Amino acid sequence: MSESKIVDVAxxxxxxxxxxxxxxxxxxxxxxxxxxxxxxxxxxMNYTPNAMAKNLRSKRTMTLGIVVxxxxxxxxxxxxxxxxNMANSLDYKIIICDAQNKQxxxxxxxxxxxxxxxxxxxxxxxxxTSKELIAVAEEGYSIAVIGRYIEHESIPCxxxxxxxxxxxxxxxxxxxxxERIAFLSGYxxxxxxxxxxxxxxxxLRDAGLPFIPDLIDNGDFNESGGFRSFLxxxxxxxxFTAVFAAxxxxxxxxxxxxxxxxxxxxxxxxVVGVDNIRLTKYVTPKLSTVEQPKYTMGALxxxxxxxQMNHNEFSDRRVFKVDSKLLVRESSSYAIERSSNQGEANTx
Amino acid sequence: MSESKIVDVAxxxxxxxxxxxxxxxxxxxxxxxxxxxxxxxxxxMNYTPNAMAKNLRSKRTMTLGIVVxxxxxxxxxxxxxxxxNMANSLDYKIIICDAQNKQxxxxxxxxxxxxxxxxxxxxxxxxxTSKELIAVAEEGYSIAVIGRYIEHESIPCxxxxxxxxxxxxxxxxxxxxxERIAFLSGYxxxxxxxxxxxxxxxxLRDAGLPFIPDLIDNGDFNESGGFRSFLxxxxxxxxFTAVFAAxxxxxxxxxxxxxxxxxxxxxxxxVVGVDNIRLTKYVTPKLSTVEQPKYTMGALxxxxxxxQMNHNEFSDRRVFKVDSKLLVRESSSYAIERSSNQGEANTx
DNA sequence: AAAGATATTGTAATCGATTCCATTCAGTGA
DNA sequence: TCACTGAATGGAATCGATTACAATATCTTT
Numbered sequence: 001m002s003e004s005k006i007v008d009v010a011x012x013x014x015x016x017x018x019x020x021x022x023x024x025x026x027x028x029x030x031x032x033x034x035x036x037x038x039x040x041x042x043x044x045m046n047y048t049p050n051a052m053a054k055n056l057r058s059k060r061t062m063t064l065g066i067v068v069x070x071x072x073x074x075x076x077x078x079x080x081x082x083x084x085n086m087a088n089s090l091d092y093k094i095i096i097c098d099a100q101n102k103q104x105x106x107x108x109x110x111x112x113x114x115x116x117x118x119x120x121x122x123x124x125x126x127x128x129t130s131k132e133l134i135a136v137a138e139e140g141y142s143i144a145v146i147g148r149y150i151e152h153e154s155i156p157c158x159x160x161x162x163x164x165x166x167x168x169x170x171x172x173x174x175x176x177x178x179e180r181i182a183f184l185s186g187y188x189x190x191x192x193x194x195x196x197x198x199x200x201x202x203x204l205r206d207a208g209l210p211f212i213p214d215l216i217d218n219g220d221f222n223e224s225g226g227f228r229s230f231l232x233x234x235x236x237x238x239x240f241t242a243v244f245a246a247x248x249x250x251x252x253x254x255x256x257x258x259x260x261x262x263x264x265x266x267x268x269x270x271v272v273g274v275d276n277i278r279l280t281k282y283v284t285p286k287l288s289t290v291e292q293p294k295y296t297m298g299a300l301x302x303x304x305x306x307x308q309m310n311h312n313e314f315s316d317r318r319v320f321k322v323d324s325k326l327l328v329r330e331s332s333s334y335a336i337e338r339s340s341n342q343g344e345a346n347t348x
Numbered sequence: 349m350s351e352s353k354i355v356d357v358a359x360x361x362x363x364x365x366x367x368x369x370x371x372x373x374x375x376x377x378x379x380x381x382x383x384x385x386x387x388x389x390x391x392x393m394n395y396t397p398n399a400m401a402k403n404l405r406s407k408r409t410m411t412l413g414i415v416v417x418x419x420x421x422x423x424x425x426x427x428x429x430x431x432x433n434m435a436n437s438l439d440y441k442i443i444i445c446d447a448q449n450k451q452x453x454x455x456x457x458x459x460x461x462x463x464x465x466x467x468x469x470x471x472x473x474x475x476x477t478s479k480e481l482i483a484v485a486e487e488g489y490s491i492a493v494i495g496r497y498i499e500h501e502s503i504p505c506x507x508x509x510x511x512x513x514x515x516x517x518x519x520x521x522x523x524x525x526x527e528r529i530a531f532l533s534g535y536x537x538x539x540x541x542x543x544x545x546x547x548x549x550x551x552l553r554d555a556g557l558p559f560i561p562d563l564i565d566n567g568d569f570n571e572s573g574g575f576r577s578f579l580x581x582x583x584x585x586x587x588f589t590a591v592f593a594a595x596x597x598x599x600x601x602x603x604x605x606x607x608x609x610x611x612x613x614x615x616x617x618x619v620v621g622v623d624n625i626r627l628t629k630y631v632t633p634k635l636s637t638v639e640q641p642k643y644t645m646g647a648l649x650x651x652x653x654x655x656q657m658n659h660n661e662f663s664d665r666r667v668f669k670v671d672s673k674l675l676v677r678e679s680s681s682y683a684i685e686r687s688s689n690q691g692e693a694n695t696x
Numbered sequence: 697a698a699a700g701a702t703a704t705t706g707t708a709a710t711c712g713a714t715t716c717c718a719t720t721c722a723g724t725g726a
Numbered sequence: 727t728c729a730c731t732g733a734a735t736g737g738a739a740t741c742g743a744t745t746a747c748a749a750t751a752t753c754t755t756t
Contacts, residue, residue, distance in 0.1 A: 005712055016736045021714055031734060051463040052409065053712035055400040056741050063443070072429055077420055084419070084446050093465065095411070095441050098432050115399040117441065252630070282600070284632045353742055364706045369744055379704060401742035404711050 004045040013041035024049060064302065065118040067097040067109050069125050069221075073249065074277040075294060079124055079146060082298025090306050092119075101222075103127045113141040120305050122146060122298075126190035126221070144305040146297050148191050149319065156304040158297040158320040162192055165290050166199025167206075168326045169244050169272050172288075174207050176333060178242040178270060184229050184254065186221040186246045193218070196246050196274070215240055219250045226253025234261075241269060242332070248273035248280050248289055251331075255283060270332040285330030293322050352393045361389035372397060412650065413466040415445040415457050417473050421597065422625045423642060427472055427494060430646025438654050440467075449570075451475045461489040468653050470494060470646075474538035474569070492653040494645050496539050497667065504652040506645040506668040510540055513638050514547025515554075516674045517592050517620050520636075522555055524681060526590040526618060532577050532602065534569040534594045541566070544594050544622070563588055567598045574601025582609075589617060590680070596621035596628050596637055599679075603631060618680040633678030641670050 010017045015034055022030045023038045030038075041047075055061050066083050068076040080096065087094050095118060099105040106125050112118045113136070120142035123133060134152045137143050144156040173181050183200045186193040201211055214237040219225035226245055230253060233240075245251035251273030255265065263269050265285055273280065273289040280287040300320055308318075358365045363382055370378045371386045378386075389395075403409045414431050416424040428444065435442050443466060447453040454473050460466045461484070468490035471481060482500045485491050492504040521529050531548045534541040549559055562585040567573035574593055578601060581588070593599035599621030603613065611617050613633055621628065621637040628635040648668055656666075 006714095007712080017713080018715075018736060018738095019734085022735090025714080029734075034734080048459070048462045050404075050712050051465045052400060052403040052407075053741090054714080056398075056404050056712080056743085057714045059400075059741075061400065071432070072422075072425055074420070074422070077425055080444075081420055081446065084444065085448070088446075093443050093460070096428075096432065096444050098429070098436075100433070111396065112441070114396040117399045279627060279630055282627055283630050354744095355742080365743080366707080366745075367705060370705090373744080377704080382704080398742050401711090402744080404713085404742080405744045407711075 004047045005050065006047075009038065009041050009045060009047050012045065013038045059116070060119050061117065062091060063093045063095055063118045064305070065095045065097055065109060065112050065121040067099060067106055067121065067123050067125055069099045069106070069127065070101050071096060071098045073221075074279070075247070075275045076124060078294040079298040082295035082300075083122060083302045084298075086299040086302040087306070090303070092302075092306060099125060101220075107132060110136055110141075113143075120144070120309050122301060122305060126186065126192045130191075142305060142309045144301045146301055148195075149321075153318070154308075156301055156308065156318040156320070158301045158322060160292045160322055160324040162195030163199035163202065165274060165292075165324050165326075166196040166244070167203040168324070169274070169290065170200055170203035171207075172326055172328060173242045173244065173270060173272065173332060174203070174209075176242075176270060179209060180212070180215065180240040181242045181244055182215040182217075182233050182237075182240040184226060184233065184243055184245040184250050185216060185218045186250070188218045190221070193246055200244060212237065219246070219253070221247055221249060223249045223253040223256070226250025227257050228253070230254045230257045243269060243271050245271065245273045248275045248277045248287060251287055251289070252279065252283065255287075266331050266334050272332045276327060280329070288329045288332035289327055291325045291327055297322060352395045353398065354395075357386065357389050357393060357395050360393060361386045407464070408467050409465065410439060411441045411443055411466045412653070413443045413445055413457060413460050413469040415447060415454055415469065415471050415473055417447045417454070417475065418449050419444060419446045422627070423595070423623045424472060426642040427646040430643035430648075431470060431650045432646075434647040434650040435654070438651070440650075440654060447473060455480060458484055458489075461491075468492070468657050470649060470653060474534065474540050478539075490653060490657045492649045494649055496543075497669075501666070502656075504649055504656060504666040504668070506649045506670060508640045508670055508672040510543030511547035511550065513622060513672050513674075514544040514592070515551040516672070517622070517638065518548055518551035519555075520674055520676060521590045521592065521618060521620065521680065522551070522557075524590075524618060527557060528560070528563065528588040529590045529592055530563040530565075530581050530585075530588040532574060532581065532591055532593040532598050533564060533566045534598070536566045538569070541594055548592060560585065567594070567601070569595055569597060571597045571601040571604070574598025575605050576601070578602045578605045591617060591619050593619065593621045596623045596625045596635060599635055599637070600627065600631065603635075614679050614682050620680045624675060628677070636677045636680035637675055639673045639675055645670060 006017050006020050010020045013020065015038060019030060019034060020038055023035050027035055064087055066080060068080065070076060084094050095112065097109040106128050113121055122144045124146040126147060130150055133143065133145055133150060133155065137152055137154050146158050148157065148159045150157045170181060183197060185197055204211055217229045217233045219229035226249060229250065230243065243254055245254055251271050254271050258265055258269060265271055271287065273287055276289045276291040280289050304318065354365050354368050358368045361368065363386060367378060367382060368386055371383050375383060412435055414428060416428065418424060419428065432442050443460065445457040454476050461469055470492045472494040474495060478498055481491065481493055481498060481503065485500055485502050494506050496505065496507045498505045518529060531545060533545055552559055565577045565581045567577035574597060577598065578591065591602055593602055599619050602619050606613055606617060613619055619635065621635055624637045624639040628637050652666065
């Protein structure tokens with residue numbers, strides 16, 4: 001047990017506690033020979049400073065919180081990885097807060113900030129409103145947001161352009177000859193859903209195609225929600241030839257439904273998702289999707305947040321609009337599907 | 349900003365700090381009317397107790413650490429989820445420690461215990477030796493281990509019987525008519541690898557089959573390692589008709605190699621993995637594997653660890669040997685593969 | 697109504713570090 | 727040798743809570 005405290009070290013090295021503290025923190029202020037003496041005592045006693053006492057005095061915990069709506073979803077897992085690595089390299093630890101898909105739990109974690117358990121917090125949650133997030137920041141807490149733009153000078157944010165994502169997807173499907181494209185949205189009140197719907201509508205309008213409300217349904221960003229949503233969609237209007245799912249998980253739900261209904265992808269139905277989670281490359285046919293630099297957003301924003309916390313002033317650059325990239329794979333391209341299948345079967 | 353401290357509340361409610369502290373912690377000891385007065389003051393000032401001060405005084409942080417070798421691997425993600433949920437329900441937070449597949453980083457996290465950043469730690473790491481883990485416990489720190497048996501009264505551990513897992517898999521393959529079964533191990537010095545190899549050898553011996561060293565190779569528990577390992581195996585001895593991979597990730601590496609070499613699974617080669625990660629159900633053909641109750645192990649052990657920390661005595665039950673279950677799917681059963689494929693194509 | 701028991705409240709020490717301010721020490725120039 | 731300067735060191739307050747102990751108020755009981 002690391003029982004020894006700073007006074008024990010001081011006693012052993014025959015110096016005051018102040019001196020021990022100095023060699024630990026600002027060793028340039030102490031003479032070489034006492035410094036060696038103290039270091040020796042520290043080593044002999046196997047002393048490590050008590051982090052709790054340190055925190056109390058310095059008013060910092062060197063810990064960050066990250067709130068995600070479900071750790072198991074690999075979209076979040078990759079962001080966490082980015083956050084964790086950057087945080088560690090800057091000597092911070094991270095506490096993960098899993099809202100477990102329950103909207104109300106997201107805000108609960110703000111208490112970690114209030115009682116000083118963490119120095120700052122990163123929110124990766126589609127449900128909390130901008131207003132709620134801004135309110136937290138205005139109480140004086142350091143927060144950052146991944147996944148959307150926030151109109152507030154003290155909140156760093158990183159996000160991709162959801163409207164562009166949706167337009168890219170829809171344009172791609174139009175190019176493939178699809179004219180009746182269904183949109184499988186996430187929760188209706190999630191910001192991502194809203195913006196992607198907007199892009200979907202814009203792209204249709206630009207192409208001179210009508211907007212048909214029956215071609216839209218709301219899932220819940222999960223596979224099972226996508227499954228149910230797709231079935232509802234078919235009941236309302238089964239004339240569509242392509243589905244744009246607001247994320248990959250829901251697209252997988254569509255896959256499942258198609259398997260049960262014996263609908264061939266992509267020959268009978270094209271499917272495109274968003275996020276480029278790992279699974280997309282393993283399913284058959286491989287799922288077309290949109291890549292977002294998840295790891296990078298996590299790392300970038302963590303660096304920014306820590307920087308801002310430590311300098312206590314808002315940096316010039318706080319808004320990071322990162323690039324997304326459409327990845328056309330087998331699920332939305334009949335040509336690709338056929339040649340690729342052959343390739344996989346015959347290449348040695 | 350939650351600037352107010354306990355003295356401010358005391359002043360406002362016209363009581364002493366001790367009284368305020370009492371209504372916060374042991375409210376039965378204070379009269380109803382002063383209690384109400386204090387509560388009112390707390391609410392009016394929006395006071396929250398400073399966790400750092402609390403920690404220092406109580407010598408507890410209500411935080412647990414969990415060390416895994418890679419958060420992105422879904423095997424760990426599910427364990428984390430179990431740990432996190434149980435921890436939260438007992439008012440603990442968890443700090444995740446990602447060793448990022450670097451063996452030397454695992455032990456570094458022990459410093460979190462030494463400096464009292466966490467009250468206890470859960471290790472889910474195949475690389476650290478039992479000796480190292482026991483040494484940590486004997487310094488007086490609370491730890492628990494998932495994934496293997498530890499011979500030490502103060503360390504709760506949960507694990508599946510690796511020997512049994514391997515025997516189940518090999519017996520299953522023998523039943524399918526395979527006689528030359530390759531074993532794709534993980535890191536040679538990981539405990540899991542060692543135990544599974546043992547089970548593999550035992551099952552062969554029991555069946556009266558020879559043990560052929562050329563049918564064994566070491567991967568690294570990752571997909572890419574499985575890929576390379578499989579190619580090496582083929583160079584050494586390509587007469588095998590089945591592969592038992594020490595985990596699913598490596599089995600996926602085998603899939604990849606087979607695709608490149610145009611080897612049909614399962615007709616030309618049967619493949620079985622271990623862990624039942626989510627991906628196994630999405631690949632074609634679906635991967636046979638062994639289910640381990642990951643979430644349950646995480647939750648169970650967390651509960652045990654916290655209980656032990658708080659009662660400061662070792663509980664009667666600290667060793668949890670949980671059941672594993674062989675899941676035969678398409679990759680190791682030609683019959684199942686054919687009917688299942690037909691099923692997927694035709695069922696409505 | 698007094699004495700003793702019990703319930704309520706307050707004072708002050710404590711947790712283990714950091715750091716301001718004061719003091720001591722060594723070195724320099726006159 | 728003395729006064730002065732800057733460097734090195736020490737003493738003690740401080741961070742914000744909890745809690746042992748002491749003091750006071752309230753309630754029983756006779």
